[in-house]
Amino acid sequence: MTQQDSGVEIPVGDVCQIQLYDEKMFSTFRGSKKPDYALIDVPTAGGKPAYISPNAVFLIRFLEKGSVYGFKTSVIKTYSKPSSVCVIEYPASIKTVNLRKSRRITTLLPATIETENGSFAGAFIDLSEGGGLFSTLAMEHEAIKTGAECFVSVTLPSGEKVEKLRSHLCSVKKREGKTLVGLCFDHNGESPSLTLQSYYDTCSTSLF
Structure with a gap:
């Protein structure tokens, strides 16, 4: 609508x-x-x-x-x-x-993203329904470009792992020596997507 x-x-x-x-x-x-x-x-x-x-x-x-x-x-x-x-x-x-309002929730979830230029370790410092903000010390700004495809793996607080969720790089910026990467998740109904969506929904219900 x-x-x-x-x-x-x-x-x-x-x-x-x-x-x-x-x-x-x-x-x-x-x-x-x-x-x-x-x-x-x-x-x-x-x-x-x-x-x-x-x-x-x-x-x-x-x-x-x-x-x-x-x-x-x-x-x-x-x-x-x-x-x-x-x-x-x-x-x-x-x-x-008009989409369902997506709130951002503050997190600290260990994660890696795999791009054509390598794998980078870091953490998600916030999540929304459709994406998140990934922070890392290991990535040079020039190593990636917006619009590129990548794969995200995340460890949830329960220990459950989200493996290789297809995503896209939406933004890249530097702040206080860290690289902050905005990611858009490809919610395709497969297991990694459903697991992360379930975690977000649980947090949203608890916090809001």
């Missing part, structure tokens, strides 16, 4: 979620020329670029300043060189999406 037009514009450089039929994938906004078109990376599925049929219709959602926005658009054209991008129609309106 959506509300009225938000007045928000496409945030170039930010990660977005793409829904094509029943499949949800991630991409990054790469440019825009309002009101004509916008550019996004070709969405990835299972670590590989997805096949995008001509005139495919995307439902796109993104997070901006704590709120979720969405729009529907059609693919104009897909290019593979010099980089793999989709040209999409610039939406006539971008709407605020």
